[in-house]
Amino acid sequence: VGEPAHTARRLRFASGAEVFLRDATVASVILHTRPTPFAPRGVDLRAWLPGTSDDATLDEIAKGVHARPRFGGPYAYFAREERFVRCRFEGRWSEPGHLVELAVTLAEPGRACQPDDDFCGTCGDLLVRADGVDGVDGVDVDATVDALTAARDAQLLREGRSVVPLADLRLLHSSGLMERVESHLECTSCRRTTCLTLYRDAPPTCVHLTFDAAMRRPLEAIPPVEQWGDAARIAAAADAMRYVDHHPGSWFLAEHESGWYLQSRYSRGPMVDGSCLIRLEASEVEGYRTGGREYLTLLARQIDESRPWTDESPFGRRHLALADEPGAASLRARFEEAIANHRWIAQQRQAQHRRLAPPG
Numbered sequence: 001v002g003e004p005a006h007t008a009r010r011l012r013f014a015s016g017a018e019v020f021l022r023d024a025t026v027a028s029v030i031l032h033t034r035p036t037p038f039a040p041r042g043v044d045l046r047a048w049l050p051g052t053s054d055d056a057t058l059d060e061i062a063k064g065v066h067a068r069p070r071f072g073g074p075y076a077y078f079a080r081e082e083r084f085v086r087c088r089f090e091g092r093w094s095e096p097g098h099l100v101e102l103a104v105t106l107a108e109p110g111r112a113c114q115p116d117d118d119f120c121g122t123c124g125d126l127l128v129r130a131d132g133v134d135g136v137d138g139v140d141v142d143a144t145v146d147a148l149t150a151a152r153d154a155q156l157l158r159e160g161r162s163v164v165p166l167a168d169l170r171l172l173h174s175s176g177l178m179e180r181v182e183s184h185l186e187c188t189s190c191r192r193t194t195c196l197t198l199y200r201d202a203p204p205t206c207v208h209l210t211f212d213a214a215m216r217r218p219l220e221a222i223p224p225v226e227q228w229g230d231a232a233r234i235a236a237a238a239d240a241m242r243y244v245d246h247h248p249g250s251w252f253l254a255e256h257e258s259g260w261y262l263q264s265r266y267s268r269g270p271m272v273d274g275s276c277l278i279r280l281e282a283s284e285v286e287g288y289r290t291g292g293r294e295y296l297t298l299l300a301r302q303i304d305e306s307r308p309w310t311d312e313s314p315f316g317r318r319h320l321a322l323a324d325e326p327g328a329a330s331l332r333a334r335f336e337e338a339i340a341n342h343r344w345i346a347q348q349r350q351a352q353h354r355r356l357a358p359p360g
């Protein structure tokens with residue numbers, strides 16, 4: 001599995017237990033409470049965890065393991081002596097009869113990929129290996145990109161928007177302009193993110209990470225498309241919207257051949273925030289040219305003070321979410337795409353700032 005590769009193995013027992021190994025180390029043991037093709041009866045949980053049963057609710061399991069439940073990914077789980085007891089329910093965990101499996105695992109659910117995800121029927125087999133053809137080992141980049149693209153087009157994977165699009169991966173890599181070029185695809189079944197990375201000076205890698213871990217991977221700025229795109233790619237980019245600037249917590253500015261677009265945040269009360277996306281008028285573009293960022297911050301304040309969610313606000317009427325001009329929806333989508341990367345970076349900085357801030 002993956003590249004660099006690890007060996008994933010599972011052993012299935014007619015008792016309803018399943019043992020997962022990673023490079024010959026036991027990484028997880030799953031007890032299936034429901035019948036499976038290899039275990040027609042499933043386990044009898046009473047024999048494994050006194051005080052519980054195959055019908056146990058989350059509370060009953062909590063009493064059985066003497067711990068409080070936590071939640072991560074699709075699981076409820078308990079921490080015990082640096083191991084985790086992971087439960088999966090189909091239906092409500094507060095009512096009996098919905099427990100499907102109980103697992104003991106080394107990897108913390110929600111924080112690290114689970115060993116059984118290696119057998120995910122959706123994303124487990126998409127890496128194609130070169131296997132020594134033409135003296136090349138490891139990832140067959142062309143075949144893997146094709147497999148990932150087909151799975152994405154079938155909506156089995158969702159493409160990450162804050163990284164290099166899969167369609168640009170090889171063009172950017174062969175330009176030699178970036179140290180590492182990486183695409184992210186999130187699995188709709190197991191929720192892992194497949195990260196395919198092409199390095200300037202090293203063989204390609206393909207790893208599976210949790211969504212959070214994938215988001216923490218270092219991002220390199222993507223150079224202007226004119227420096228690496230072919231004619232078709234450059235033409236497509238001319239039609240795209242470009243991020244220009246932003247002020248944390250206040251506004252984002254993007255540029256398109258149809259004009260300049262400002263998304264401005266407003267507060268409707270102590271707990272309710274909203275945002276308003278407008279195309280700048282000629283006088284406002286002029287204001288930005290002469291006044292720069294400060295002009296936009298003032299304009300954002302005017303928009304906020306005009307109460308843009310009301311009919312009286314001249315800015316509210318220009319909000320592209322309401323404006324029924326043709327193409328408004330597509331402009332909104334392009335705007336979101338243009339700022340996605342920068343929004344994420346801004347959120348990371350805010351989160352870091354919160355972590356550093358003293359409590360209270």
Ligand SMILES: [Zn+2]
Pocket residue numbers: 120121122123124187188189190191192
């Ligand atoms: Zn998957």
